[in-house]
Amino acid sequence: xxxxxxxxxxxxxxxxxxxxxxxxxxxxxxxxxxxxxxxxxxxxxxxxxxxxxxxxxxxxxxxxxxxxxxxxxxx
Amino acid sequence: xxxxxxxxxxxxxxxxxxxxxxxxxxxxxxxxxxxxxxxxxxxxxxxxxxxxxxxxxxxxxxxxxxxxxxxxxxxxxxxxxxxxxxxxxxxxxxxxxxxxxxxxxxxxxxxxxxxxxxxxxxxxxxxxxxxxxxxxxxxxxxxxxxxxxxxxxxxxxxxxxxxxxxxxxxxxxxxxxxxxxxxxxxxxxxxxxxxxxxxxxxxxxxxxxxxxxxxxxxxxxxxxxxxxxxxxxxxxxxxxxxxxxxxxxxxxxxxxxxxxxxxxxxxxxxxxxxxxxxxxxxxxxxxxxxxxxxxxxxxxxxxxxxxxxxxxxxxxxxxxxxxxxxxxxxxxxx
Amino acid sequence: xxxxxxxxxxxxxxxxxxxxxxxxxxxxxxxxxxxxxxxxxxxxxxxxxxxxxxxxxxxxxxxxxxxxxxxxxxxxxxxxxxxxxxxxxxxxxxxxxxxxxxxxxxxxxxxxxxxxxxxxxxxxxxxxxxxxxxxxxxxxxxxxxxxxxxxxxxxxxxxxxxxxxxxxxxxxxxxxxxxxxxxxxxxxxxxxxxxxxxxxxxxxxxxxxxxxxxxxxxxxxxxxxxxxxxxxxxxxxxxxxxxxxxxxxxxxxxxxxxxxxxxxxxxxxxxxxxxxxxxxxxxxxxxxxxxxxxxxxxxxxxxxxxxxxxxxxxxxxxxxxxxxxxxxxxxxxxxxxxxxxxxxxxxxxxxxxxxxxxxxxxxxxxxxx
Ligand code: SF4
Numbered sequence: 212x213x214x215x216x217x218x219x220x221x222x223x224x225x226x227x228x229x230x231x232x233x234x235x236x237x238x239x240x241x242x243x244x245x246x247x248x249x250x251x252x253x254x255x256x257x258x259x260x261x262x263x264x265x266x267x268x269x270x271x272x273x274x275x276x277x278x279x280x281x282x283x284x285x286x
Numbered sequence: 287x288x289x290x291x292x293x294x295x296x297x298x299x300x301x302x303x304x305x306x307x308x309x310x311x312x313x314x315x316x317x318x319x320x321x322x323x324x325x326x327x328x329x330x331x332x333x334x335x336x337x338x339x340x341x342x343x344x345x346x347x348x349x350x351x352x353x354x355x356x357x358x359x360x361x362x363x364x365x366x367x368x369x370x371x372x373x374x375x376x377x378x379x380x381x382x383x384x385x386x387x388x389x390x391x392x393x394x395x396x397x398x399x400x401x402x403x404x405x406x407x408x409x410x411x412x413x414x415x416x417x418x419x420x421x422x423x424x425x426x427x428x429x430x431x432x433x434x435x436x437x438x439x440x441x442x443x444x445x446x447x448x449x450x451x452x453x454x455x456x457x458x459x460x461x462x463x464x465x466x467x468x469x470x471x472x473x474x475x476x477x478x479x480x481x482x483x484x485x486x487x488x489x490x491x492x493x494x495x496x497x498x499x500x501x502x503x504x505x506x507x508x509x510x511x512x513x514x515x516x517x518x519x520x521x522x523x524x525x526x527x528x529x530x531x532x533x534x535x536x537x538x539x540x541x542x543x544x545x546x547x548x549x550x551x552x553x554x555x556x557x558x559x560x561x562x563x564x565x566x567x568x569x570x571x572x573x574x575x576x577x578x579x580x581x582x583x584x585x586x587x588x589x590x591x592x593x594x595x596x597x598x599x600x601x602x603x604x605x606x607x608x609x610x611x612x613x614x615x616x617x618x619x620x
Numbered sequence: 621x622x623x624x625x626x627x628x629x630x631x632x633x634x635x636x637x638x639x640x641x642x643x644x645x646x647x648x649x650x651x652x653x654x655x656x657x658x659x660x661x662x663x664x665x666x667x668x669x670x671x672x673x674x675x676x677x678x679x680x681x682x683x684x685x686x687x688x689x690x691x692x693x694x695x696x697x698x699x700x701x702x703x704x705x706x707x708x709x710x711x712x713x714x715x716x717x718x719x720x721x722x723x724x725x726x727x728x729x730x731x732x733x734x735x736x737x738x739x740x741x742x743x744x745x746x747x748x749x750x751x752x753x754x755x756x757x758x759x760x761x762x763x764x765x766x767x768x769x770x771x772x773x774x775x776x777x778x779x780x781x782x783x784x785x786x787x788x789x790x791x792x793x794x795x796x797x798x799x800x801x802x803x804x805x806x807x808x809x810x811x812x813x814x815x816x817x818x819x820x821x822x823x824x825x826x827x828x829x830x831x832x833x834x835x836x837x838x839x840x841x842x843x844x845x846x847x848x849x850x851x852x853x854x855x856x857x858x859x860x861x862x863x864x865x866x867x868x869x870x871x872x873x874x875x876x877x878x879x880x881x882x883x884x885x886x887x888x889x890x891x892x893x894x895x896x897x898x899x900x901x902x903x904x905x906x907x908x909x910x911x912x913x914x915x916x917x918x919x920x921x922x923x924x925x926x927x928x929x930x931x932x933x934x935x936x937x938x939x940x941x942x943x944x945x946x947x948x949x950x951x952x953x954x955x956x957x958x959x960x961x962x963x964x965x966x967x968x969x970x971x972x973x974x975x976x977x978x979x980x981x982x983x984x985x986x987x988x989x
Contacts, residue, residue: 214545214664214822215664215770215821215822215825215848216542216543217625218543219621219622231539232539232540232542232543233535233536233538233539233542233622234475234476234477234534234535234536234539235462235466235473235474235475235477235536235537235539235540235543236473236474236475237472237473237474237543238472239745240745240747240774240777242777242886242890243773243884243886243887244884244886245886252621252625254822254825254878255543256770256771256774256822257717257744257745257746257767257770257771257774258472258744258745258746258747258748258774259745259773259774259777261770261822261825261826261878261884261887262825262878262879262884263878264621264625264877264878265876265877265878266621266624266877268876268877269621269624269625269877270624271876272852272855272874272876272877273624273627273628275855276633276637276851276855277633279637279640279855279858280633280636280637280640281636282640471744472744472745472748529631544744545718545975600671600672600673601629601631601634601635601672601673601850602631602634602635602638602672602673602674602677602850603635603673603677604673604676604677605673606670606671606673606676606985606986607985607987609983609984612963612964612965616718616719616721616722616742
């Protein structure tokens, strides 16, 4: 339905921000993420940042996947 | 006022003569071969290679080169990947009225520099000027002549299962550099085009390695389209491995944003080699010693000589078939 | 953070999770004598599952059914014809997403209209079309707004910008779609047997987890909100199968780094401010009440449907089965045209055009020969 890409905010302006996706940059709107700060990662869809990626939750997800992946292997 | 090309520059009269002298002869020199209406020369072999290509690119100047560099490198590469040694080029220019003479000079100088680097000479040329609005700036056609050295020919029919597929570096750089230079979709990147003449690099490989089956340059349509063509032309199943294909981060990033596939992006300084498995290490070493082959990598293998098809091995270990680029790539939201 | 993101697509982790999914699917098959049926609602999931090879490796373990989440594929032919027809008038600039331009209309596609000299522009973001309107005051600039809940708020941003800048020559032709009405329709009509839904991660950014409770509560069908990297999709499939095995029907958020319980409040506000629910026609299904969004009456001047009188005839009938495909009732291979008369270069239906379309995904990534 919607291509979404994680991007790092490198400059923040009033209504928009310059974001970086692995070295390529693009200016996106930030109206949906007023709380965003430089250094945050956001999900970009059609030129707008839709969500700020929560680092804590991302880490938790990975820990969960790792546990899942290794579970049962020692049984 | 800035000097610009006018229709009078193309009418064969005084202004045209001056333009040729100021721009082209100054850049390319007036060689021994070009004293007649046609250039005359001898070639050191019975077997010669001839090719022609027209170049249109928007924008005319881009990071890593301009249309002139592209026109020289592109034709040199077409000859070189055929296993021949490029010698001479011709250049035809179609210029839009109003084009800046300063820009034309820069393009001609770049062509001369690239030709010198590639050790070829530009020995015949032509200039036409067309009315404003009928083309976009400047188009260049180059034709090239080369010769095939004895015992240096490539041998595609020798291709067999297990042969290695090698590329001399990261793919998609030109495609993304041009996209960014156009500025249309808002993508910004420092990445230069990979545009370069590859005959030096190819010569190093051919002069030391026997067992090169085939070489091709993956320009428009990208790596995937070129490999599909090889597969179909020689009835070979080729497999490339997703994890082995060298791609620059920024190219991947731009592709992620726009929903593009780097396997289909244009390259202008890349060559694919298919070589005997036993020669793989040797080829890699030679490539990596050259400035245009630092990121050379083995990206896959010839699987069989039964069906002409290209497949991609994914990180999960499955394979899927790759087709030619179908239509142009369009940015997508979904 | 980048390292964390890289982990989402880690091949090692994916391969391990793949084995876990297979194990639990085998348990399900043992118990029920058939594969678990999971519908991926989102076209981006269809694309990603096919591209990464997950669909293929899981083929004997999980029945992954593609759902209605490709905006152009679910749009009925008449609306597509109307949008293409808009290009006909003089002094018009049509702006749209890349996905739309190759969709075949009854007479032509937008790309063909462009080749014939019409001014059709592909933009990356809807507000770019407002800028084009600003730069071309003597032209009518019309944006073709397709999309689901992720894209709808961005259309609202474009409208808001046009309003604030007082741009008179900008309008939008919207044929947007909402997730809840179509999922309800699929379930109410029993179009196909579904054990659970892989829910669309990016739509869920806007909606939030709570907005899916009806699935679990009213229909007793589980759903897991999933990201788009291989590890994320595999984990969510695994969680769904575990729910099936436990006999649970819950909505789980397996994309918590970007999806919250309530969704995005600003996006929801903007949608409500500028748009209102309208009846929308879905390909092969017909009209579903209040299943889309269109511009509110107060802002009617920006609604291209008010501004331009477009009449289209009955669309040409083809053998295209997109209408059934979007409901998960048939697979592309069941269409007699698939890969023969219909290919991405010469598509007959929208499912073959959009990168998200099920037929395109099968053609590009899953064809054996
Ligand atoms: S293969 Fe083509 S004609 Fe058949 S359902 Fe898909 S899009 Fe329609």
